[in-house]
Amino acid sequence: MELCVALDLPSAQENLELAESLKSYNIWMKVGFRAYIRDGKPFIEALKEINPEFKIFLDLKLYDIPNTMADASEEIAKLGVDMFNIHASAGAVAMKTVMDRLSTYEKRPLVLAVTALTSFDEENFSAIYEKSINEKAEQFAMMSYENGLDGVVCSTFESRAIKNATSNSFLTLCPGIRPFGEDAGDQQRVATLELAKEEGVDFPVIGRPIYKDINPLEKVKKIVDII
């Protein structure tokens, strides 16, 4: 299991200060919409300058027509990030087109597909997908696996079933982790770190429980100890 910290603070400076305070750990840093739209490529470079061993997960959840997604994936590969994601609901053709395009890269980033956002509850999820979260997440995971992706974004509660249906080495990245039972915020399906470990989660993604803590470094230390 490898920790991934969500850099969701309101300014580049605050995110970089957080990264600076955690630089003794070679952990994953998740750069999402807010940070990337505002701070772009120079932000990714600044993170690498703080600690060249930080791994970068660009969480932009691509969803478009296949060719546009493949074009964007190629630009992401050129940024030198280590992992990014697309929406599984973009479909099998989009997945295959993205993976085919990236196959020309010697060192391509890992590609994950988002199954069900962890902020969904069953009612709101089935209003869109007309299936239960479990069922649909597993179906999306199979599709991702069959089309050559490296793993999926899912909740801790689907991690084990997805690995059983695909492969143990098919990666699961799970947001909605509240390591020690902290406030759930807008997340619906939250799990503790212990449960994430039991369910075979490869990457627990943790945002607010770290950056809202009075001492983020101490919190990361406690998390890494459990991992």
Ligand code: C5P
């Ligand atoms: O603060 P918190 O720990 O809830 O942060 C979770 C992070 O994971 C946020 O950056 C959110 O955008 C992201 N995320 C998520 N659910 C997904 C995919 C990403 O919460 N399915």
